Amino acid sequence: MKLRHTPVSISSNGAWLDGVLAHAPDVRGLALCIHSLGHPSPDAPPRPLELALQAAGFATMTVDLLTRQEAMRDADAPYNIPRLTDRILSAVEWAAHQPPLVSLPLGLVASGTGCAAAVRAAVRAPDAFIAISCLDGRADLAGAEPLRAVRTPVRLIIRPGSAEASILETAYPLMKGAHHWLALPPARDAHEQELFAARAAAAWLRQHLPPEEGAAPD
Numbered sequence: 001m002k003l004r005h006t007p008v009s010i011s012s013n014g015a016w017l018d019g020v021l022a023h024a025p026d027v028r029g030l031a032l033c034i035h036s037l038g039h040p041s042p043d044a045p046p047r048p049l050e051l052a053l054q055a056a057g058f059a060t061m062t063v064d065l066l067t068r069q070e071a072m073r074d075a076d077a078p079y080n081i082p083r084l085t086d087r088i089l090s091a092v093e094w095a096a097h098q099p100p101l102v103s104l105p106l107g108l109v110a111s112g113t114g115c116a117a118a119v120r121a122a123v124r125a126p127d128a129f130i131a132i133s134c135l136d137g138r139a140d141l142a143g144a145e146p147l148r149a150v151r152t153p154v155r156l157i158i159r160p161g162s163a164e165a166s167i168l169e170t171a172y173p174l175m176k177g178a179h180h181w182l183a184l185p186p187a188r189d190a191h192e193q194e195l196f197a198a199r200a201a202a203a204w205l206r207q208h209l210p211p212e213e214g215a216a217p218d
Contacts, residue, residue, distance in 0.1 A: 003027075003054060010063065012090035013083075019063035019091070022050065023100055028057040029130070029209050030104040031202075032091060036065045036078045036114035048191075049109065049135075052198035056206045059104065063091050065114060081141055084117035085124065092121070092128050107205035108132045116141035122152040131155070131208035133201035136162045140171035147171055153178035155204040157197055160186050180204070 003022040010017045023030075031053040050060045065087045070077040078084075088108070095101045108129050110118040115137030122129050123146045131153040139147070139156065156172060158165050158181065172181055182200055187193035 003059065008061070008063075008094070010087075010091050010094045012087045015067050015087070017063055017065065017067070017087060017091065019061055021059070021061045022046070022054060023059040025100070027059040027104065028212070029059070029107060029205070030095060030101055031058040031060050031107045031109055031205055032088070032095070033060055033062040033109045034065050034088060034091070034111075034114045034118070035063070036084055036110075036112045036117065048194045048198040049201060052195075052202040053109070053205070056202040057209075058107065058202070058205065059101070061091070061095065061101075063087075065117070078113045079141070081113065081116045081120065084114060085120040088114075088117055088121040089125060089128075092125065105130045105209055107208070109135070109201050109205070111135040111137045113138050113141055115139040116143075119150050119154070120146045122154075123149045126151055130210075131205050133157060133204045135159075135197050135201060136164045136168075138164060138167070140167050142171075144174055147174040148176050150175060151177040153180075153204075153208055155180040155182055155200070157200045157204075158183045159193055159197060160184060 003024045006021045008019040008021050053060050065084045066077050106129055108118050115134040116139055118132050119139055119142035129152045134156050156168055184196045
């Protein structure tokens with residue numbers, strides 16, 4: 001599947017969020033991949049995460065929830081969960097007005113504090129996402145009530161030695177909707193570990209795609 005890569009800029013309450021859309025006409029869904037820590041170069045090659053999602057049949061839209069100025073100058077910006085939530089929903093709204101994307105089922109992949117914002121976004125827009133994959137991260141920062149209220153299927157993907165694991169073990173039982181804890185096996189190196197996480201995130205989203213017409217569910 002050959003994808004066209006297009007830079008995007010999304011407006012959210014006066015801020016402009018940078019992103020990259022990789023799309024092809026024959027994709028089965030759209031995966032929104034959000035960053036809330038750092039601000040990678042727009043010229044950086046696709047990560048294993050995007051490649052795994054694309055191999056699973058998704059277009060990908062990778063969006064930085066922080067502006068460059070915020071990433072460089074405001075250490076508290078990644079912890080402003082209400083603002084990050086608003087920005088995820090702005091990205092969803094933007095995609096809903098793009099003719100090639102409007103009919104695609106939407107999955108969400110988050111890490112860091114973006115996991116908390118992903119949970120809150122799914123509570124505020126319960127029909128927006130087919131599933132959420134959290135790569136370690138701080139889903140606990142969503143708060144107890146949003147964790148109890150979220151009904152979008154959520155997978156927490158925990159890498160060996162994760163600093164967040166003990167915190168997430170406390171937050172995980174609060175979820176009442178479909179949720180899954182996946183502890184990844186040890187890997188030979190950081191690259192292989194990233195591959196394991198990417199494939200686990202893609203598999204969870206693919207599992208929740210509507211079945212293709214005339215085909216058995218995955």
